[in-house]
Amino acid sequence: MLLIYNARLVDKNIDIKNSAVLIEKNKIAGFPSKTNVQMLLKDPKVSSFNARGLTLMPSFIDMHAHFRDPGLTQKEDIETGSKAAAAGGYGLLVLMPNTNPVISSQEAALANDKKAADLGFADVIQSVSITKDFDGKTISHLEELNAKSVPVITEDGKEVADSDIMFRAMCTAAKKKLIVACHCEDPSLAAAARPLRKEALEQASADKGRAVKLLKQADEILQLAEDCATFRNIRLAEQSGCRLHLCHVSTAKCIEAVHRAKKEGIKVTCEITPHHLGLSENKTNIFHIVNPPLRSESDRKALVKALLDGTADVISTDHAPHTSEDKAAGSPGFSGLETSFAVCNTVLVKQNGMKLKKLSELMSAKPAEILGIKNRGLLQEGFDASLVLVDPDRQWTVRGEEFASKGKYTPLEGKKLTGTISATFLHGKIVYQE
Template identity: 45%
Template sequence: MNHALFIYNAAILDESLDGPGAVLIVEGKIRSVFQGYFTGAETVKSLAAAILAEDGYENNYTISYLDAKGLTVTPAFIDMHVHFRDPGFTQKEDLLSGLRAASAGGYGTVVTMPNTKPVISSAEQALEVNRRAAEIGLGTVIQSVSITRDFAGTDTAHLDELDRHSVPLITEDGHDVASSAIMLDAMTKASEKGIIVSCHSEDCSLAAAARPHRERALEIMRQYSLPAWGGNSEAEDVPEEALEEIEDEIEEANALLALAENVATSRNIEIARQAGCHVHICHISTAEAIDSVRDAKEFLRDEAADFYADMAVSAYDASLESRPFVPLPPAENGFSVTCEATPHHIALCGTDEPYIRAFVNPPLRTEEDRIVLLEAIRDGTVDVIATDHAPHTLEDKANGAPGFTGIETAYGICNSVLVKEGQISAKRLSQLMSANPARILGLNKGLLKSGYDADIALVDPDERWTVDSGEFFSKGKASPFDGSILTGKVKALFTAGRKIFG
């Protein structure tokens, strides 16, 4: 007997819907989305029965009914940037703990980074990770592959064997490809195959110059047991001169790392333009890097306008003017640009206490940079919110390992800072967290629309809750948001119409 699920008495939300409604799911796909007030169980049962009868299934299906009790039904989130540390670093995270954390955060699909041990440098390795994740049955993992073999920075021969349907994205995340010639070679191969090149844009020599400053700051922080994740621990007992030295060293490092991001972002975009490649800029964080992406998008917008003008003005209006936040079509040679922002760069200022001591790459930036990032989210320069979920053991964090656990708090942070503070609408947030990453990756997900995969989250956008990192499903407990009060809570997650959380 086949199964159908009818979720009613809900608010429905995606990039174009925001209001009361209901959703009928049949065999893991969205069959119908209804707008309006569907609160009566008998009415809902009659409607579901009529639709299944129309499809010829009235005697072949059992139907379950879920009263959402006013909760919001929204497409499950899609994270283009997570570290699950599996294989090789499973003391930090593994596929099971990572997927449990993703489910609790409302994520039905994640793209995992290849900086594991061994480095994921072949389609065979990537597909093995995907297979093991599928056996767990908690959402979809898309394992990315390294740009250069084993992150050595010299060999791209393994890219010749890739297929975009199984490996849609390659990345050297954790650092950048130092050689521009090697990057051009990789991007040219990726362009020929339609594979996205996701760039951790950071000039390697400038990053190396910043390292001694960070190490000196960490040395002093360890002397006084100051956490390296911006925790809410008191610094009152630390001598003022020690705090000043820490701050000075971190400011020196961050200035170099800002320059590193600016230089590498511009370089990677220009190489992608030459190669005719789709470049995706990871965790964008500086005003100058945002300007580089915005300028590239203006070039693409002008090219698209010229193309549509040759066809019909109305085609241009329909494709661009009425959908300003959808990723732009590629240039004639295939060049295109997208970028992502993280919840921690959206919410936190890296010159504030205690977040100046929160070690992450790229660093938390100035308030000026953060304000520019918010504007880039509002004007469509930023396409995606991705968590860069980076769990570490507490010992590794104390030794300066960069990154935070973030996939379980992402929705609450973004809803609190972006929607509740009036920066963007709830529909725009759904686009950033669901629709756009699905479009970029070529997935049949991200919208409440007939025929789409029924990956659905139930959220309460108004529930206030206090972050307790000790309760995370993730093995990583280091979070600068520990103890913060957020608004917006994931209550349940369904993938392919099957409940996996809540």
């Protein structure tokens, strides 16, 4: 047994100071009174952990992360990704299938799940591609999937261009109770933006002003690409009856579309990333390239509002590590697991008045609910003892070189954030301690 005492307990429903949690057989066994805590501290059969007044929450659940395994392990692998997750307070992550080869079968997905479980730093749910090997047309493999083993399908990093193929995939997903997670980006518009980005990077040293202008043009096209694909996918989901999850929503128009869809009873949820919350378009560093791009300040504020008012459902990192060489060549994305809580705590709690209970809902309880996981995301007796101890008031400076992830690039380099991870427990065992 393990007793975590002298803790503030926070989840979506509670905020209790000077409390304790007793863990037995990987589960939360109860919440001892102060008198019982003193008795348990004297029991030689009980291990103890003094939380020193810090805040104990359910560990975070990430519905969108890239561990690059197999085939791209120079950027990340399941071991380094899992260690980064533990350092960021995450106990469970949904991994994207854009690996090499693409994850297009239940067998391959379960192999990654097992690899993470054997390592023991974080649990993963490996998603499967919507079309086989991202070929844009073959969906017969979806019939083989069991939603209990592989609950999520996605063409992440791409979009299924053919609306008929996407509709038929959604119909299969509805029948099999799979979640369709969409990277909403019209492929033809995305292709039109690509050469502008390439030229911007080539011009970066010779003519920075022109480079910034080119990047701005690319971002405007990509905003249209996200809006168009989002509208299409919501309509297809309505017709097919599938459960639609919109990845990394980044524009005010897409938030409006989600709001309307929910009012109409369409089964849609959406996620927002910490980097789209904490950053807006940057005219000084063109290497802050990500898909979708960092948006305008008005878009950023719309995302914050969507999380505050419940339009948006979860926060997901879109952790996308790259080598320094790939990043310099313009690869989109960056590492986010180890800064996620701090960014969200800083922007949402400290700057916009969100309760820590609400942040716990967005990062733990709601992802568990969407994924159909009934024993995670809350501090309740009988629930899995995957927990995170945080200091929500401690300030620190981001240094990418200190990340556990192989991907050291972060647009937050040198920034001061508030909120640190002190310890992470997976199934009742410490897997990270500051």
